[in-house]
Amino acid sequence: MHGLMQDWPLLCHKILDHAATQHGAREIVSRSVEGPIVRTTYAETRQRALKAAQLLEREGFAAGDRIATLAWNTGRHLEAWYGIMGVGGVYHTLNPRLFPEQIAWIMNHAEDKALFVDLTFVPLAEKIVPQVPSVKRVIVFTDKANMPQTSLPNAIAYEEWLADADGDFRWKQLEETAACGMCYTSGTTGDPKGVVYSHRSNVLHAMIALVPDAMGLSSRDTVLPVVPMFHANAWGLAQSAPMCGAKLVMPGGRMDGEAIYELLDTEKVTFTAAVPTVWLMLLQHLEETGKKLPHLKKVVIGGSACPRAMTKKFQENYDVEVIHAWGMTEMSPLGTLATIKPEYLELEGDAKLDIQQKQGFAPFGVEMKVTDDENHDQPWDGKTFGRLKVRGPAVARAYYGGAGTEQFDDEGWFDTGDVAHIDPQGYMQITDRAKDVIKSGGEWISTIDLENLAVGHPDVAEAAVIGIAHPKWDERPLLVVVRKPGKEPSKDELLGFMEGKIAKWWMPDDVVFVDEIPHTATGKIQKTTLRKQFETYELPTA
Amino acid sequence: MHGLMQDWPLLCHKILDHAATQHGAREIVSRSVEGPIVRTTYAETRQRALKAAQLLEREGFAAGDRIATLAWNTGRHLEAWYGIMGVGGVYHTLNPRLFPEQIAWIMNHAEDKALFVDLTFVPLAEKIVPQVPSVKRVIVFTDKANMPQTSLPNAIAYEEWLADADGDFRWKQLEETAACGMCYTSGTTGDPKGVVYSHRSNVLHAMIALVPDAMGLSSRDTVLPVVPMFHANAWGLAQSAPMCGAKLVMPGGRMDGEAIYELLDTEKVTFTAAVPTVWLMLLQHLEETGKKLPHLKKVVIGGSACPRAMTKKFQENYDVEVIHAWGMTEMSPLGTLATIKPEYLELEGDAKLDIQQKQGFAPFGVEMKVTDDENHDQPWDGKTFGRLKVRGPAVARAYYGGAGTEQFDDEGWFDTGDVAHIDPQGYMQITDRAKDVIKSGGEWISTIDLENLAVGHPDVAEAAVIGIAHPKWDERPLLVVVRKPGKEPSKDELLGFMEGKIAKWWMPDDVVFVDEIPHTATGKIQKTTLRKQFETYELPTA
Incomplete structure (x- = not known):
């Protein structure tokens, strides 16, 4: 027996339709790549997205076509996304921080047919596009006046392009399981892998994100997604903000502390989200200038583990609630959020921070x-x-x-x-x-726990732990340490510091001191390189 | 091109699985029909729902079978719902306030195969079930000790029945569009009509309801659904509360002011929902006793228009936010909620009440x-x-x-x-x-607006407006008034009071005074009866 409820497919255009109908005058404020602040609304965004879809169709693009974007968070980038999805296409966000060869590899793998690109990235695109023969059209997010001379093939300024459409277009009606977006993950090893979002998954993800125990967004919020749209849909904010009609503030290409503070202040932002590095810069700016955050209520911190001191500062010095979160590109990306369950509601100080150091719990849908x-x-x-x-x-x-x-x-x-x-x-x-955990005698040892413990020593600047092959235990931990300038802690001193704070069999078998620990482009410790470096290293025999 | 996201069907059992996993120890507190307060948890509820599903399967019930419930809001009723849905069945809620013949008609129309019934309604069921040959099994929501002598065929006490299962059952995997619930609407004319909910519609409805601009529920809330489960899924709370892990307080059969206050107070309820009649009783109880509502934060009021004075009292005297809402059984039922958009955030007093008198705006999904x-x-x-x-x-x-x-x-x-x-x-x-609106010269006149205006006169106890046939204008309004005891306002006085407050052509052509206005069982004015009563009435000629 079937239910007798309406067939109302979960298509992304319904998000923008809702925003334009119920929250049509609510603003989208962008720091444009050209410089000035640009203001638009959900109603205008829908109208411009309809024009983009109409033009893409006119130029022969159709359902299933991958269309790349190489751009910061701006209103134009958002319009382009909904335009691409509206013609049945698949927006494919590219991470400009990758090497040109990697980007070209990814575009060829996805067979992108067109590219929307920010002014900032025109020189980068000029290196990439000649290597990607599937790209037939390039649209530069700017107006005619700011359009540069470029070797990019078939390039046009976005505003000039849009001016040629009237927006008389009906969103393509697709199955809700149709692809709508694509994002490649770049692991530390192997080729990048493409995640293909569906309309259904994006709509459901936005609904999951909105509930009070997750992001808890409403039409009364002003949302600043510092996390880029090329990082897993700006953690879904490109869908969840319009779904609830929140005002959006888009930071464009400037993500330094001063630039972010300026937007938080002038636009009265209540909710923001980014990786810890961004917040380090903001907190530093606030401390240098003595400025405060009177409007901001919540900050979501993820991408890598949020340092305890950061949570403490936001909450105690600035009265901003921190929501530590975890997710993955493969999860659209939300997995867990450390909002507070009733059992923990009375906690304060360190006890509360202990809970907030965890990545949190899963909302319905995960x-x-x-x-x-x-x-x-x-x-x-x-x-x-x-x-x-x-x-x-x-x-x-x-x-x-x-x-x-x-x-x-x-x-x-x-x-x-x-x-x-x-x-x-x-x-x-x-x-x-999983690839870093040390397996010793059938049990697992957490390298992150050991590293966190080691950097707690006042003379340690940075620490990394890797597993070294061992004839009896399979693997045993080696602690690799960068000392603080002018400090000379010994192996015994460090091991003595760690002793008693962890299980005995977790204790590193040895400590070595190095000048530098290798890092990835995003600042994570590059353990593969480190393991190669210590390939022939032999642990001392007890 | 298809998305490459998981096939994770929106089935109702996932709501209870999530509640049991992430909020397993959170309580469901019920005022039992036998009297005492009963406490259970989401983890136990899931276990008991699995047992119910296992037993239903063992007794031969299968996917698509309609299984009726005639019961108040209690933990047992909730378990039975998830048990019925878990075996692929369709819970079919019956409204005990209908006449036995109507209930029998509805059950026969739905071809219900079994009935879960509260102790309170055993006498009623004894009148109905003999008229419904499809019913093969009756389960009484009680234990063996409280099980009455009954003529109901194949009847067993719920607890005795459950004790025979171990809960080793896997929820049936169905298409998400499969039917899961059923509820008949009883219009003022014609036969009742059956609405058939699907798993998908129930899950999406709960997600729609949770967002901050709708009900805004979290795991930190304690939710008291006074609105019965037989009224359109308790406005979805039977799904949305477990979806977010809110503590549930179930009022059983007592909905008088004192009983509701007692639960609000002892269980520290933060969120409740019901029709205005219930809140009239509660407010009266509070005024008589001088009690306050320190825990309650929000009350959703719908089912019929919320009187302005009620909103004012809740907000000004008790610091409880009123959310005026509108929906229909056909809408699962949420349609609109009058939460406050940012444009109205600064409003206070009468200006805010003006907005809250409206039924509100539609969340994403409506x-x-x-x-x-x-x-x-x-x-x-x-x-x-x-x-x-x-x-x-x-x-x-x-x-x-x-x-x-x-x-x-x-x-x-x-x-x-x-x-x-x-x-x-x-x-x-x-x-x-639509059937009450007066069509005069091609334009519409709102009878509710005229009635609200007329009852604003201090001498008017109640007012109803109906359309009377008119040779030139098709219809013209007639105002029917019940005067307050001892008061004798004249026709001219009332029309004078209304004049200038509405368009001239909206003015009633005549006023008649009556001792009583006919009402439906739920307290609404019975305009069909009134129109019949004034069938031969002739308007005065100007």
Whole structure:
């Protein structure tokens, strides 16, 4: 027996239609790449997205076509997304921080047919596009006056292009499972892998994100997504903000502390989201200038673990609530958020920070579990860690082209590659990456826990832990340390500092001092390089 | 091109699974029909729902089977719902306030195969079930000790029944569009019509309801659904509360002011929802006893228009925010909620009450429009009214058995039967029922507006307006008035009071005084009866 409810497919254009109908005059404020602040509304954004869709159709683009964007967060970028989706196309965000060869590889893999590009990235695109023969059209997010001389083929200024349409277009009606967006993840090893979002997954993800225990956004909020749209849909804010009619403030290309502060202040931003690095810059700016954050209520911090001191500063010095969050490109990206359950509502000070140091719990629409290597569920006791696996309507079931099949199992679980534990209240905490965890005598040792402990020593600037092959225990931990300038802590001093704070068998077998630890482009420790560096290293025999 | 996201069907059991996993120890507190307060949790509720599903399967019930419930809001009723849905069945709520013959007609129309019934309604069920041959099994929501002697066929006490299962059951995996629930609407004319909810519509409806601009529920809330589960899923709270892990307080059969106050107070309820009649009783109890509502934050008021004085009292005397809402059984039921958009945030006093008198705006997932009789869209100017039509994933596309097809059009719009206007900010206000509106010279006159104006006169106890046939204007308004005891306002006095407050052509052609105005069982004015009563009435000629 079927339900007798309306067939109302979850298509992304319905988000913009809703915003334009119910919140039509609400603003989208952008710091343009040209410089000035630009103001538009949801009603105008819909009208311009309709024009973009109309033009794409006129130029022969059709359902399923991948159309790349290489751009900062601006109103124009948002219009282009909805225009691309509205003609049935697939927006494909490119990360400008990758090497040109990597971007070209990704574009060729996706077979992108067109490119929307910011002025900033025209020189970068000029290096890439000649290597990507599928690209037939380039649209530069600017107006005719600011359009540069360019070797890009078939290039036009966005505003000039849009002026040629009247917006008399009806959104393409597709199945809700049709592709609408694409984003490649760049692991530390192997080729990048493409995640393909559907209209359904984007709409459901935005609904999941809006609830009070997740981001809790309303039409009364002013949202500043500092996290770029090329990082997993700006953590969904490109959909969830219009879905609830929140005012949007787009930072364009300037993400330094002063620039972010300026927008937070002048636009009275209530909600913002970004990686810890951005907040370090903002906090530094605030401390240097003595400025405050009277309007800001919530900041979502994710992408990498939020330092405890950062949470403390935001909450105690600026009265801004921190929501520590975790997700992945493969999860659209929200996985967990450390909002406060009623059991923890009375906590204050350090006890509250302890909870907020965890990555949080899963809202409805995200299932998670931790398993051992034999896929047995681990208990939710807040200490037994294992591989973190997730399931949900906004979680990938495969990568584009079939890469990485080993990460997906028959029951629909996606192996995140993270190692974590979950406490009895459902709060998850990442303890390691699966490929970094040290397996010693059948048990796991968290390298992140050891690193955090080691950097707690006042003379340590940075620390990394890797596993070294061991004839009896398979692997044993080696602690690699960068000392602070002018400090000379000894191996015994550091081990003495760690002793008693962790299980005995977790204690590193050795400590080595180096001048530098290798990092990835996004600032994470490059453990593959480190492991190669210590390939021939031999642990001392006891 | 398809998205590569997981196939994670929107099935109702996922709501309870999530509640049990992430909020397992959170309580469901019920005032039992036997008397005492009973406490359970989401984890236990899931376990008991699994047992119910296991037993239903063992007894031969299968996917698509309609299983009726005749019960108050209690934890047991909730368990039974999820048990029925978990075996693929369709819960069918019955309204005990209908006549036994009506209930029997509805059960026969739905071909219900089993019945879950509260102790209170065993005598009523004994009158009904013999008329419904499809019912093979009756389960009484009580334990063996409290099980009455009954003529009901194949009856068993719920607790005795449950004790026979171990809960080792896997929820049936269905298409998300499969039916999961059923509720009949009883119009003032014609046979009742069955609305058939799907798993998908119930899940999406709960997600729509949770967002801050709708109900805004979180795991930190304690929710008291006074609105019965047999009224359109307790306005969705039977799904949205477990979806966010809110503590649930179920009022059982006692809905008087004292009983409701007691639960609000002892369980520290933060959120509640019911029709105005319930709140009249509560406010009266509070005024008589001088009690306050320190825990309660929000009250959702719908089902019929919320009197302005009620909103004012809740907000000014008790610091409880009122959310005026509108919906229909056909809409699962949420349509609009009068939460406050940023444009209205600074309003206070009467200006704020003016907005809250409206039924509110539609969240994402509900589309609405007003049209004239020729289906032309009317402007959103806050005064031009027309037929209110809606669309969405939780809106019916048909009635069970095909009744009422004239209410559904080709573009998927459902004609609500209400007449309304929408203001430029998207706030909708009901001005009449379509069958009550007076059509005079091609223009519409709102009977509700005239009635509200007339009862504003200090000597008027109640007022009703109906259309009387007129040779030139088709219809003209007649005002029917019940005077307050001891008061004798004249026709001229009343018309003088109304003059200048409405358009001239809206002025009633005549006023008649009566001792009583006929009402329906739910307290609404019975205009069909009134129109029959004044069938031969002749308007005075000017």
